[in-house]
Structures are given as C-alpha cells and as structure tokens.
Amino acid sequence: MKREYCQRCLYPKNSCLCKVIKPMSVVTEVVVLQHPSEVKHAKNTVRLLALALPQIRIVVGESPADFVDLRRYLEEQTKPVYVVYPNEHSQTVAEAGASEAAIIILVDGTWRKAYRMLQLNPWLGDYPSLHLEVEDESQYIIRKAKRSDSLSTLEAAAHTLVALNPNVDVTPIFAVFNAMVQHKLTAMPALVRGRYNVDNIKG
Template identity: 60%
Template sequence: MARSYCIYCTYPISACLCHAVSPIQISTEVVVMQHPSEVNHAKNTVRLMQLVIPQMQVLIGEASEDFIELQAYLAQATKPIYVVYPSDNSVSVSQANPANNAIIILIDGTWRKAYKMLQSNPWLLDYPAIHLEVEHASNYIIRKAKRPDSLSTLEATALLLSSLDTTCDTTPLFAAFDAMVQHRLGAMPDGVKARYQSNNKEVK
C-alpha cells in the first residue's frame, strides 16, 4: 500500500509536522548548497528549514557547474556575502560582525561531502568564511556525527541568525526541529533508541 503524504509539509501523514511549523520572515538571505545525497534523506533538516523560512534558496549539486546560476546571482548582489564553513581561514561570527541583511551560504552534507563540495567550488573562496562558536552539543541526536562541534544545518542557521540579529526569533526553527526529533525517537524500538543515548545525551 502506498504511503500517504501531507500536502503541506510533505512528510508522511503519520509524521506530519504541520502543527509545529510557524513560518517566519528574516532579513538575512539564506542560501543552502545541498549535496544530492541529502535531498531524500529522511533526517535532513533543510527540508524543515524550508517550511519555516519559505524565502530561503536551496540549490542541489556537487560541482561548480551545478551552481552556475547561483554564481551569477551572487556576482551581481550588492549585499555582503559569507560562506559558513569552519576552516583555518574562517573567523567567528562575532569577529566578522556581518550585517543582518547579509547573504549567508551554507553547505549541507556530511563533513566529508561538504569538504569535497568546497574543493569542487573554488569560487566560494572569493567570499569570507565564518564559523560559529559552538558552546553546546547538538540536539540532533537521531543522526550521528564524528565531530563534537557538529550541528545540523538547521541548528547552525538558527544560531547564526540569532548572532546576526538579536531581535530575530528563531524559536519556530527549533520547535519544528524538536518535533521531528521527538517523533522519530518515539517511533524507534527501545533497543534502537538506546543507541542514541550515548555521550550522556538525554532522550525523551
């Protein structure tokens, strides 16, 4: 029997998140370069972000030619542009102190795939790179990460938006995120759920 999907949030009816979605308007322009392997990943948070921030741009690809339209768009942009990626050349958001109407580019993929995308798109080096000063572990406990400073793309975006504009209410992003995490935890068998309780993370 075919699975039924919500026509609004596009999640399966059994996992519908409409009750937790409240769209927001922001001054910052969010652009996500998403690795193709993330598009249909059940736990990908960019999908949630699009529900909460409908004006954000999501472009799918890996190589430079996949982002030709984005490159042309950025070339004519009059706003400051930043690439969100921690590296030896990046500076913290507080150091960069970007305006809240800036364009921020995030790369959505595993660390390995995101690094490969960065190497395949040298034009990104034309823009200053910034990183978040992560003080707390990610709440993305349903997806494992190799690095302790790993955040989901949604969490990184929410923290970045808050840093750029202290009046920006990112509560709707975290509300949708928490609803997805709790639903997926609730659907797990106890034995599977226990595997996500490592590192002293509390699972509700």
C-alpha cells in the first residue's frame, strides 16, 4: 500500500507533526546552504526548521553556480552577514559583537560535505565566521556523528538565534525536532532503540 503523506509537513500521515507546529518569526535572517544529498534525507532537520521558521531561506546546491542569485542578494544587503561554521578564525557571537539584526548562513550536510562546500565556495570566506558555545550535547541522537560537538543544522540555527538574542523563544523549533526524534525512536524495535541514549532527550 502506498504511504500517504501530510500535505503540510510532508511527513507520513502516521507521523504527522502538524499538531506541534507553531510558526515563529525572528529579526535575524536565516539562510541555509543545503547539500543536494540532504534534501530527501528522512532525517532532514532543515525541513523541520522551515516548519517552525517559515521565513528561512533554503538554497540547495554545492558549487558556486548554484549560489549566484544568493550572492547577488547578499551583496545588496546592508545588514552584517555571518557564516555559522567553526574554524581557526571563527568567533563567538559575543566576541564578534554580532546582533540579531544580521544574516546568518548555515551549511547543511555531513562534516565532509559541508567542508567541501566551503572549499568550493571561497566567497563564503568574505564573511566572518561564528562558532557556538553550547554546553548541552546534541539531541539528534538518532543520527551518527563523528564529532561529539556535532549539532544538527536545526540545533545550530536555534542556538545561534538565542546567542544573538537571549530573549528569543526557540521552543517552537525544538518542539518539531523532538517530535520527529521521538517518532523515529518509537518506530524502532526495542533492541535497536536501546542503543540510543534516550534519557538525554529534553522534552
């Protein structure tokens, strides 16, 4: 039998997330450069982020040609632009003196693919880089990561928004995220589910 999908959240109807979706808006402009391989990934957190933050701008691509329109748009803006990606030159939001009236760019892909995207697009180096100071571990326990400090793109966006403005309530973002994680865990056989540290998931 063909699986039916919700027309709003695009998840299977038996795992529809609509009941927890509460769209929010923020002053900060969020732009995501998404690697093509992530678009149809079952655990695509950018799709979840867009449900909670409809104003997000998602540009799918890998090479400079894919981002021509975005580059033109950014060059026309007067707001500061930051790339959220840790490197030897990146700073915290406080160190950079960044405010919420900014544009933040996140790169969505595995560490290897994200790094390759940055290498293929040296124009991103024209903008200052930000890294996050987050004490809590990622709640994205259902996806393996080589680094212990790995955050999903959704988590990175939410934490950056809070760093830029501590008064921003990002509960709607984590609500859809946690709903997806819990559904995936519930659907797993008990033996498989036992491999994940479910006690670390925040409600």
